[in-house]
Amino acid sequence: MTLPSLYAKPMDARRTLAVAGALIALATALGAFGAHALKSHLSADKLQVYETAVRYHFLHSLGLLAIGVLLRSMDGELLRWSAALVLTGVVLFSGSLYLLTFGAPRLLGVITPLGGLALIAGWILFAVTVLRQ
Numbered sequence: 223m224t225l226p227s228l229y230a231k232p233m234d235a236r237r238t239l240a241v242a243g244a245l246i247a248l249a250t251a252l253g254a255f256g257a258h259a260l261k262s263h264l265s266a267d268k269l270q271v272y273e274t275a276v277r278y279h280f281l282h283s284l285g286l287l288a289i290g291v292l293l294r295s296m297d298g299e300l301l302r303w304s305a306a307l308v309l310t311g312v313v314l315f316s317g318s319l320y321l322l323t324f325g326a327p328r329l330l331g332v333i334t335p336l337g338g339l340a341l342i343a344g345w346i347l348f349a350v351t352v353l354r355q
Contacts, residue, residue, distance in 0.1 A: 238290035307344030
């Protein structure tokens with residue numbers, strides 16, 4: 223695989239499915255960590271932020287898995303962009319909430335809505351792609 227071909231389809235079916243599987247495993251581990259190790263160490267407010275991060279991480283990772291399955295039979299540029307935006311959204315939205323839970327500067331909170339916008343855009347592209355087929 224040459225360097226240009228590596229970037230030709232950055233979110234192809236195989237890569238999307240692999241990333242989704244890794245994200246689901248990470249969400250499971252972080253959820254368990256929160257339930258068992260953090261409950262007694264975080265305030266109720268911070269624990270709620272953490273649980274929101276895990277919930278969105280899980281749900282959108284499962285959605286990314288569905289996009290990956292669909293990419294196997296319905297590959298297209300918009301669907302690949304959908305996968306990339308959902309991945310970006312999970313990282314920005316949940317990632318910023320995880321960091322805020324552990325004391326990152328509140329200024330980092332400006333990233334959270336950008337992640338939400340990426341998730342929304344990814345799912346709109348998904349819907350448009352499915353409707354066009």
